[in-house]
Amino acid sequence: MKQTTLRRLISLGLLLALVILFTALSGSRFLNANNFIDIVRDASVTAIIGVGVTMAIITAGIDLSTGSIMAVVGMTMANIYAYTLWPIPCMILCGIIVGLGCGLINGYIIGKLHVPEFIGTLATMSIFRALTYMIAIRDANGVIQSQPMNISSYAVLGYAVGYFYFVVIAMIVFVVCGQIFLKYTRLGTEIYAVGANPKAATLSGIDVAKVKMIVYTIVGFCCSVGAVFTTARLQSATTAVGQDFEFNPIAAAVVGGVALSGGSGDVVGTLIGALFMVTLENGVRKLEMNTAYQYVIKGVIIILVVMFDAWYKGRMDRIAREKGAKEGVSA
Amino acid sequence: MNNINWGKYSKPMILVALVVALTVLRGTTFLSVGNIANVLWSVSVIGIMVCGTIFVFLLGGIDLSIATLCGFCAVTVVEVIHYFHDTGLGLFVGILAAIAVGALAGLFHGFIITRFGVPAFLVTFASQSIFQGLSMVVTNNKIVSCTAPAAFTAIGSVKILGFPLPIYFMILMALLSWFVLRKTVFGRYVYSVGGNATASEISGINVKRVTIICYVLSGVTTxxxxxxxxxxxxxxxxxxxxxxxxxxxxxxxxxxxxxxxxEGTVPGAIFGAVLMGLLNNGLNLLSVPSTQTGLVKGLVIIVAVAFDAMQHADQSRKKVRKVVKKAA
Structure with missing residues (x-):
């Protein structure tokens, strides 16, 4: 318990340090209410998808296909928008069903076919992207077009009520539900058990394959909700939706203290991580630095955090062992 | 036993079947020397890279930074050549610099993976982003063209006996890599560490050093x-x-x-590269759009790995059954 609290404080500290750094460098251009509302809005989609990715990482897995699932879902909705007169809720429902299907495919490949998570989702990443191109909206010459989706009953999802964008409200709902699901339900506990020790989980009667399938289906669901809000904000759907996105939720989870070895971490940590990554992007933009540096900084931070986690875990294990040995001697 | 034999002959059979099918479908276009040379030319870069990354695969590791590291090395060589005003000296220094960048990247991966016990895919996934950012910073996010010195353009395009030079490079790298894996102690170590790292460590192999060298080799070929x-x-x-x-x-x-x-061999990997080239070329000749080849490649990865993983699971299940029987 104490260890996880400390890790939470570290990720909060990192976030705070970043805010202070950018405030010192660019002053009121960074530190104002509007900018913070923007940061939270930008972090929302990452955090929503991060809820699912967190669960995948807790089972000691990973999902590299999130960006491509977003693209497929966006393009499915664009097709329905362009070629049918179905009502908007019906269109969104179809998109979400496709997202669930994509997630289920990932889950089947990983759970039932025993393909290692990162290879399976690396493959589905290119498969879903290719599917997006195949169903893309084309003009008469066969050139891929971006499909505008600016009907007001859909675009309203990208708007705000007062200070709160709908996407932020959705994020809060997702994070709260995700946290409750992980900590207080039977399935949530099973997810932790599978990640901590799959053999022990199997022996205690948990259907590991089923748990994994459910987790990756949840990731698919989160991706489809992320896609709905992304396309509503852009008011269009293109084949490039979610390109290079898959890095962000994983980075958020890692910064937020979700251990890649599985079995620990939670959704709130990922939310902090998402805020951290977006603050970083925002600050770099406000400093008017070359955006290329973002790629470098992101990569370096991930590696540093992962190295720190590995070092910290080793240290804690050693302390625990020494303590155990001492108690053994005294007993 | 049956299984092993089937596995041994299946690869050449698939290759022959594919060639026959494509010949029947697009006879004159497919089976010309020009087209064959083209296919080999187009896979030569992949073939060269796989000769090094196979070491990483054999360890059970992975290198997700191949694409962006390749881009960064390409940018390095071109920028160095420009720095030396497109001279032959620039080419020489540029090639050395690019190879040094690759080797350092591999060293970096290997060091972090072994020293901190971080999963390989995460380290290489993060460094993929770093390399992409670095190339964008160096080139200012533009395409840098480079047509001089003549020796530089010759590397990729000059033809010997009707086949472009990269094909010979691929064959040379394959022979080198095959020799190291099959005929040297280090090669044996790589297979041993990949098969069972703990057992190798106990039997006196310096697992960390072997791992680092493998990632360096992957970086150099990239x-x-x-x-x-x-x-x-x-x-x-x-x-x-x-x-x-x-x-x-x-x-x-x-x-x-x-x-x-x-598990795996260099000839197998080269075969894989050529098969993929044929597949790409065939899909191209059959006018399948290039955006859809991602679908085919993804499916191929999943089917191959699933087959492999199911076999592993089956073997361990058999082992368990054997042990249980003995105990009974």
């Missing part, structure tokens, strides 16, 4: 691939080599390299 790619296209940009990560992994798994470690 750099060579990047140089040749830059020379073929006579330009370099941050996007150079994008998509090659999947291609190299696909080539490996088609060629029977187990991504779970310990």
């Amino acid at each position: 750099a060579i691939g990047g140089i040749i790619l830059a020379s073929m296209t006579q330009q370099a940009a941050a996007a150079t080599g994008s998509g090659y990560t999947n291609d190299v992994i696909t080539a490996g798994v088609i060629g029977g390299v187990s991504l779970l470690g310990g």
Whole structure:
């Protein structure tokens, strides 16, 4: 318990340090209410998808296909928008069903076919992207077009009520539900058990394959909700939706203290991580630095955090062992 | 026993079947020397890269930074050549610099993976982003073209006996890599570590050193691939080599390299690269749009790895059954 609290404080500290750094460098251009509302809005989609990715990482897995699932879902909705007169809720429902299907495919490949998570989702990443191109909206010459989706009953999802964008409200709902699901339900506990020790989980009667399938289906669901809000904000759907996105939720989870070895971490940590990554992007933009540096900084931070986690875990294990040995001697 | 024999002959059979099918479908276009040379030329970069990354695959590791590292090395060589005003000296220094970049990247991966016990895919996934950013910073996010010195463009395009030079490079790298894996102690160590790292450690192999060397080799071949790619296209940009990560992994798994470690050969991997080239070329000749080849490659990876993983699971289940029987 104490260890996880400390890790939470570290990720909060990192976030705070970043805010202070950018405030010192660019002053009121960074530190104002509007900018913070923007940061939270930008972090929302990452955090929503991060809820699912967190669960995948807790089972000691990973999902590299999130960006491509977003693209497929966006393009499915664009097709329905362009070629049918179905009502908007019906269109969104179809998109979400496709997202669930994509997630289920990932889950089947990983759970039932025993393909290692990162290879399976690396493959589905290119498969879903290719599917997006195949169903893309084309003009008469066969050139891929971006499909505008600016009907007001859909675009309203990208708007705000007062200070709160709908996407932020959705994020809060997702994070709260995700946290409750992980900590207080039977399935949530099973997810932790599978990640901590799959053999022990199997022996205690948990259907590991089923748990994994459910987790990756949840990731698919989160991706489809992320896609709905992304396309509503852009008011269009293109084949490039979610390109290079898959890095962000994983980075958020890692910064937020979700251990890649599985079995620990939670959704709130990922939310902090998402805020951290977006603050970083925002600050770099406000400093008017070359955006290329973002790629470098992101990569370096991930590696540093992962190295720190590995070092910290080793240290804690050693302390625990020494303590155990001492108690053994005294007993 | 049956299984092993089937596995041994299946690869040449698939290759022959594919050639026959494509010949029947698009006879005159497909079976010309020009087209064959083209196919080999187009896979030579992937073939060269897989000769090094196979070491990483054999360890049970992975390198997701291949694509962007290849791009960064291509950018390095081109920028150094420009720095030396397009001279032969620039070419020499540029090639050395690019290979050094690749080797350092590999050293960096290997060091972090072994020293901190971090999963390989995460380290290489993060450094992929770093390399992309660096190439974008160096090139200022533009395409840098490079058409001089003549020796530079010759690397990728000059023809000997009707076949372009990169094909000979690929054959040379394959022979080297095959020799190291089959005929040296180090090669044996690699298979041993991939098969069972703990057992290898106990029997006195310096697992950490072997791991680091493997990642360095992967970085070096990626750099060579990047140089040749830059020379073929006579330009370099941050996007150079994008998509090659999947291609190299696909080539490996088609060629029977187990991504779970310990299994696979260089001829197999080269076979995989050529098969993928044929597949790409065939799909092209049958006018399947290039955006859909991602679908085929993804499916191939999943089917190959699933087959491999199911076999592993089956074997361990059999072992358990045997032990249980003995106990009874």
